[in-house]
Amino acid sequence: AATRHYKFHIKLQNVTRLCHTKSIVTVNGQFPGPRIVGREGDQLLIKVVNHVQNNISIHWHGIRQLQTGWADGPAYVTQCPIQTGQSYVYNFTIIGQRGTLFWHAHISWLRSTVYGPLVILPKLGVPYPFTKPYKEVPIIFGEWWNADPEAVIAQAMHTGGGPNVSDAYTMNGLPGPLYNCSAKDTLKVKVKPGKTYLLRLINAALNDELFFSIANHTLQVVEADAIYVKPFETETLLMAPGQTTNVLLKTKPHFPNATFFMTARPYVTGLGTFDNSTVAGILEYEPPSHSTSLSIKKLQLFKPLLPALNDTSFATKFTNKLRSLANAQFPANVPQKVDKRFFFTVGLGTNPCQNNQTCQGPNGTMFAASVNNISFALPNTALLQAHYFGQSNEVYAPDFPSNPIFPFNYTGTPPNNTMVGNGTKLVVLPFNTSVELVMQDTSILGAESHPLHLHGFNFFVVGQGFGNFDPNKDPANFNLVDPIERNTVGVPSGGWVAIRFLADNPGVWFMHCHLEIHTSWGLKMGWLVLDGKLPNQKLLPPPADLPKC
Numbered sequence: 001a002a003t004r005h006y007k008f009h010i011k012l013q014n015v016t017r018l019c020h021t022k023s024i025v026t027v028n029g030q031f032p033g034p035r036i037v038g039r040e041g042d043q044l045l046i047k048v049v050n051h052v053q054n055n056i057s058i059h060w061h062g063i064r065q066l067q068t069g070w071a072d073g074p075a076y077v078t079q080c081p082i083q084t085g086q087s088y089v090y091n092f093t094i095i096g097q098r099g100t101l102f103w104h105a106h107i108s109w110l111r112s113t114v115y116g117p118l119v120i121l122p123k124l125g126v127p128y129p130f131t132k133p134y135k136e137v138p139i140i141f142g143e144w145w146n147a148d149p150e151a152v153i154a155q156a157m158h159t160g161g162g163p164n165v166s167d168a169y170t171m172n173g174l175p176g177p178l179y180n181c182s183a184k185d186t187l188k189v190k191v192k193p194g195k196t197y198l199l200r201l202i203n204a205a206l207n208d209e210l211f212f213s214i215a216n217h218t219l220q221v222v223e224a225d226a227i228y229v230k231p232f233e234t235e236t237l238l239m240a241p242g243q244t245t246n247v248l249l250k251t252k253p254h255f256p257n258a259t260f261f262m263t264a265r266p267y268v269t270g271l272g273t274f275d276n277s278t279v280a281g282i283l284e285y286e287p288p289s290h291s292t293s294l295s296i297k298k299l300q301l302f303k304p305l306l307p308a309l310n311d312t313s314f315a316t317k318f319t320n321k322l323r324s325l326a327n328a329q330f331p332a333n334v335p336q337k338v339d340k341r342f343f344f345t346v347g348l349g350t351n352p353c354q355n356n357q358t359c360q361g362p363n364g365t366m367f368a369a370s371v372n373n374i375s376f377a378l379p380n381t382a383l384l385q386a387h388y389f390g391q392s393n394e395v396y397a398p399d400f401p402s403n404p405i406f407p408f409n410y411t412g413t414p415p416n417n418t419m420v421g422n423g424t425k426l427v428v429l430p431f432n433t434s435v436e437l438v439m440q441d442t443s444i445l446g447a448e449s450h451p452l453h454l455h456g457f458n459f460f461v462v463g464q465g466f467g468n469f470d471p472n473k474d475p476a477n478f479n480l481v482d483p484i485e486r487n488t489v490g491v492p493s494g495g496w497v498a499i500r501f502l503a504d505n506p507g508v509w510f511m512h513c514h515l516e517i518h519t520s521w522g523l524k525m526g527w528l529v530l531d532g533k534l535p536n537q538k539l540l541p542p543p544a545d546l547p548k549c
């Protein structure tokens, strides 16, 4: 295994998209940020130096951070942010993981411009469990605002209303030709005929699940959230923010000079303002160098058909196809017994208007969101530090409820009172607790799927369904054999998911909706996993350069 050093200089850079030039926060002046590549077993040392006025922190989304919670990155959870002029070295080892993940800023809405691919290759000499690709191509989806995203969220939080939606979706930072003033900012992927390509697809968008498709081509899904899956073919993919998918693309044997659209646009189930525009890139066939049959000279531009904006039936069918490989080499270690069961409601709600003007949320209130009716409030210091240095009493309460405070019929008429409670509460778990968590969407204030992301763990998605979860009937149908293992799962609008994980990683682990606006509104909470008895079951001491608040 190797030690790999990276330097991330957080600095401003002028970037132009859609004919708008603006100064954005970047890593090393790049947008999207640099690609990090490592191998399973490698140690990564990434020095982040902050040259901008904003506080910053970086999260390595999906990295388990075994014993190294200090390097996880969510601001005010595992660390205080890195202030102007300061630096911090994220120091962690990639243990037992390989695949496609990504990194992103984890404070306010800075991840709108501060993000990039994180590619973990298998150990040297270890092959993929699928056809060796001729080439690998990372494609990271994002959003572009002509306005400053920090101003967008600040305004939404002040007025209590919904935020302005972005102006474009992007692939590798490029909106593509279907937007005005954007044709020159189009992602082009050049391919040779008759080869196999591995596309590493990452949804880093702030607020949208996305469908993705390439005209006239079938994609074979081989991995999700850096876990190998049973391969299956599909024309279209669905990815929630925070999810990654690896697909094999077999190029056709005889398409010299042909070009095909690759497009993505949102999947939304609810009402409200959304942007239904389409980001497009181009798959471009190179003519085979030896060929004499360059008959198709004419440019062919095929557009794929994407499912309708609210095609929940497609979404359900697609997610049901995702299964762990679950073979001898890559077993699915699904916890078979459960020590602790939790039932969390996730959804929107309201808070009283905080300022003197009328708020723009429902009935003059402010939009809020909650888990079990608690809208999580981040403290002014970091939760992990408070825990480690024994200042927990002043910072958080260890009594996050295991069940909803105000149960109701979640898929019937919503309650009249949609107010949420506010608090900084954690669930405390002894080391190695086997957890089963059912997350139920509440469908208050419009229906929307919630991509819940858990830091520090992968979990198995053992069940999902529509309507209210029935604890007497539904567990009988749980898949404990080959469920998908991942770090982000969509809680379906008007439905529920059940996950299982083993709490074998000591630290404070954030769990939140990866729709950034829902995180801002409070759809987040934390798990505190205590140290085990053995030395390799304890959180390591904090590094000397850990930022202070």
Ligand code: C2O
Pocket: 059, 061, 074, 104, 106, 242, 453, 455, 510, 512, 514
């Ligand atoms: Cu990718 Cu806490 O997030």
